Amino acid sequence: MNFRSDNEVGAHPGIVEAVARAFAAGSTPSYGDDPWTQKVEHRLRELFERPDLLAFPVATGTAANVLSLACCTPSWGAIYCHPQAHIAVDEANAPEFYTGGGKLALIDGPAGKIDPKKLAEALAQPVYGVVHHPQPAAVSITQATECGTVYAPEEIAAIATATHRHGLKLHMDGARFANALSFVGCSPAELSWKAGVDVLSLGATKNGALAAEVVVFFDTSLARDFEFRRKRGGHLFSKMRFLSAQLDAYLADGLWLDNARHANAMARRLVAGLTPLKGTQLLYPADANEIFVVLPAHMHDALQNAGAQYHPWPSDRPGERAYRLVTAFDTRPADVDQFLSIAKAASTP
Amino acid sequence: MNFRSDNEVGAHPGIVEAVARAFAAGSTPSYGDDPWTQKVEHRLRELFERPDLLAFPVATGTAANVLSLACCTPSWGAIYCHPQAHIAVDEANAPEFYTGGGKLALIDGPAGKIDPKKLAEALAQPVYGVVHHPQPAAVSITQATECGTVYAPEEIAAIATATHRHGLKLHMDGARFANALSFVGCSPAELSWKAGVDVLSLGATKNGALAAEVVVFFDTSLARDFEFRRKRGGHLFSKMRFLSAQLDAYLADGLWLDNARHANAMARRLVAGLTPLKGTQLLYPADANEIFVVLPAHMHDALQNAGAQYHPWPSDRPGERAYRLVTAFDTRPADVDQFLSIAKAASTP
Amino acid sequence: MNFRSDNEVGAHPGIVEAVARAFAAGSTPSYGDDPWTQKVEHRLRELFERPDLLAFPVATGTAANVLSLACCTPSWGAIYCHPQAHIAVDEANAPEFYTGGGKLALIDGPAGKIDPKKLAEALAQPVYGVVHHPQPAAVSITQATECGTVYAPEEIAAIATATHRHGLKLHMDGARFANALSFVGCSPAELSWKAGVDVLSLGATKNGALAAEVVVFFDTSLARDFEFRRKRGGHLFSKMRFLSAQLDAYLADGLWLDNARHANAMARRLVAGLTPLKGTQLLYPADANEIFVVLPAHMHDALQNAGAQYHPWPSDRPGERAYRLVTAFDTRPADVDQFLSIAKAASTP
């Protein structure tokens, strides 16, 4: 019953086998001039209905985020994001480092989503071209958000409109893009460039890969220096097939969506079982594969005693104790059911 | 007959299997709090006879080099290295980026090795504490060098003496450390900290891994901020077991040395067959697994026609055409022999 | 009637003459080994009652702020400041640039002052030593604040307590320190290190100098690399006497306090005349030499028509139009009185 994080789980066997096959194939050109890397870009062009997009594999989500943001933002630029954004809270100033000193400007909003009105207000400030002020350069949204919620295409479009009105670029941190896509049920294009996204960090690590992400440029003019930035950051893999073979298997035959669908279903099953129980309360709608929930103390104690693993989470209301449960591509229904039966037992008055 | 590079080859099956096993093992704590990562540090402590060393896995050689150099060098510091050093020529200013603007100062010497006398002279300049001048901070040597030669322990010690006399730190880029070790035949300790190395980038990728290197601090005071630097650079893997499982298998049961020994033997076999042939000439002693050799034009043509693959290499003498041949852990003796028989046939007058 | 800014005014004749004298004196050692620079440090040690402080002249307030903050904050560090702080809003990411990617974390509070309770809460987050999170490193307060208010010594002490409890350093942006000091009426020591300030950017430019600020380290361990940082930033003056002669004259015979006292008095005179008038309202207490005030439209129009100069200022309340008036060391009472008489005339019903 490990619901601690989708980065603590293993990897999908199909992806592991793809890696093994790629490395059993003997010699291949290094640094990305290999067939796997080409296939990944090809698959992304088909899946996203954009025959001109440019795609660059990297190994970590932080690398994907900060390399793509650095393509949008000068040293004197500002990147607008939610106060809970991974880039703001969990990347130890990597965005500032890679942009040579760019700034993150925080725009709040409920349930992990940037409020498009607050964004529009912030971007309407008369700072453009004034040398004293950080120059608005990019907006970054997380899909699914750090609160487990999902931006609908029209919510993205509202943010994109404010973003593009002032010439900024829209970045999407898609560490859990597949989970979001599975929730919304639209096409990848509709959830990205058709809604206004210029560059996407598309995650695979949390959804079945060993270590693989891919930066997808829809606004290909932004990609001009990407390869120098990746190399200069130490993120160019000599045996690139390691990254690309994972991504190839991930995107082939709908595996990415199957994995996400399962993780989301497990989250819904948890929610369905938990929310009727007295004293529980969701902090946010559990759109994707993360649940933020208040648990009564005795229920939490019973779950802990039974070996269930999950993280505490800060709650705004004093006295209330909230927790985060994360499901993954390999979460077993039996674990969910065991968790729920313990919770239910502890909940009986 | 691919002798292009040891980063174009596949991976050792034992390492691939270790990765597969690690990911089949289900959930494990992320970011390095896993048993594989602990085992790697443990193995290194035993192999290097230093129970206090600190070890940090990363995925690329550039990351290993620049993260460790950044621990030695402030923004106003200078790193002394050979003009052919990978950090000077092949890392797109990653050392300068990670040090926040540090400078590489080039110290020449024959066959890819820093001349310790020139180094001592350079370090004797009266620049210390003078705010105008870049401050000498570190010396970086490559083992085996970019010319395929290997520093003997006493050669390292001579450089270390000059380095430490002025309070600088000695870094070793050990992308091919195992090949060097196999050539010298001493202990890992004798080729590193006992000779004066303070921090080692220990490579595995070129010697059988998929993508894995490990930074080994013998001067552990340098490691204080390493983890922040790694994270800030986007080089902290959530599923760290991917890196550590490789390194664990690499270091277990002498696999790293077996692989290196084989690669070196294949290089010696090439040298033994080529050098008697008329018109050939080694540019440098082929200590490890790289051969730099002049080939007569008709021999080169014959090899190319037969499908042999290798890179041209700049030669100092006009009119002379030199090439680089690299062997690896999986180079087949049959390929070497086929190569040699073509060369020999082309060499017959 | 120019109340636009204290950086639009000229310079005090005594300071200009001091510069002229210093340059008429012929040759002197460059880069700060001159008698003027030594005298400045000496004067500061006496004025601040700290015979061990270290002082470094620079030419701009931004340089003073960011060089001193860079001595407190690593690339992965966070600097806590007010959302209206000059370093956050008006320095085009210079703090992020000089810290190699440090982050500014914003702590709100009324009237331009950091709320010490909010600061304490922010600093109590369990992020210390956790590699994912930016590491709290410094707190920066502005004295006088960007709202024209002044921190009392005990307000500084409250912030210092929260700051030091977690091992952070306290920086004071004292671009208008003299105005603050004149308002409080305590000693320079009481308003700085005795209240817990570790490093002070002490301004002179806005208070009568041509271009001169001085970084004053009370925690001298922070100054270790200052001179390299200053040089590397291009802020080391060869003819340092230009900066030091200004500062020497500024600090001699109480000129800095005389100038500040006059500027503050002119501000009080404006306030005394304006606030009785119908429709006017101060946004903040006018402690120092900046006044933020709501003016009725017809009053504003009358003033503009008469040639009065001052900047509009954003007000939180819709429909309300606020303005900033700044006085300086050379503001003429006659200008203030003329301004007030126009305002009064426009105010008569």
Place this chain on the structure above:
Amino acid sequence: MNFRSDNEVGAHPGIVEAVARAFAAGSTPSYGDDPWTQKVEHRLRELFERPDLLAFPVATGTAANVLSLACCTPSWGAIYCHPQAHIAVDEANAPEFYTGGGKLALIDGPAGKIDPKKLAEALAQPVYGVVHHPQPAAVSITQATECGTVYAPEEIAAIATATHRHGLKLHMDGARFANALSFVGCSPAELSWKAGVDVLSLGATKNGALAAEVVVFFDTSLARDFEFRRKRGGHLFSKMRFLSAQLDAYLADGLWLDNARHANAMARRLVAGLTPLKGTQLLYPADANEIFVVLPAHMHDALQNAGAQYHPWPSDRPGERAYRLVTAFDTRPADVDQFLSIAKAASTP
């Protein structure tokens, strides 16, 4: 008899008076929107016969150099310069800092001048667009050089041809541009943009100003982000008139050339008197206002005993003791003559 450096001397009275006048003039818009700054750009456009050039005052030579180089060079770029260049030796890695990690590549040549053939060879390397290699971005030459020699227009043109052939930009560190111009006797245009210079750091500090340099863009496309870079570096002066009033006086009525002519004449007078004396030898032609000369031991001792001041300088020949003598706009002929008479007396057998 102070021949230590032209940055130890005072300032020209005409420039000091111009500063005093500018500050006595009362209020003026800050940050460069003042009449003095506009006049400086106007004067430069006339003097350089380029009505479209863009000019930006800064306070230090390092700032002028590194801000202009940062406009030419990305983080992964290389700047080619002479091993003795001020930017390589005397700026504590400021170029690397301002370019976010750019690299200086050293191209040797006699007497402080880049050898255009060596430059052409270096720039012909096949590194363009290859992500591993630092990308050639700019060439920087010093005029007059650090050896006191002066590039003729056709020497500049030869370097410019090699530079522009590969799309790089040509920067000139003109800390002593006026001395060079006075030596060559051509027009400012002929010694700069007509010879191929794209951006010039035009110095005034060493030639009579208090602290003033100006960056002059002939390739105005490079200037796009200059103002953000200047502000972000802390180099934007609020009371910009301080810089501009100096530059205005410096460029008016030929003062810059008068000052340089005098300094050069004093250097020639020294050379004329010294070189006939036995045991003396010039290291380089003394084109401008710096003399590098071997002095016999007893002559040096006699000069020192008489209070003459100058720096020792490294000589390549063992046993030989060389020195640097620098003249300036205010060097007195009497001092030169006294120096020479002491030298002559010490030289008599």
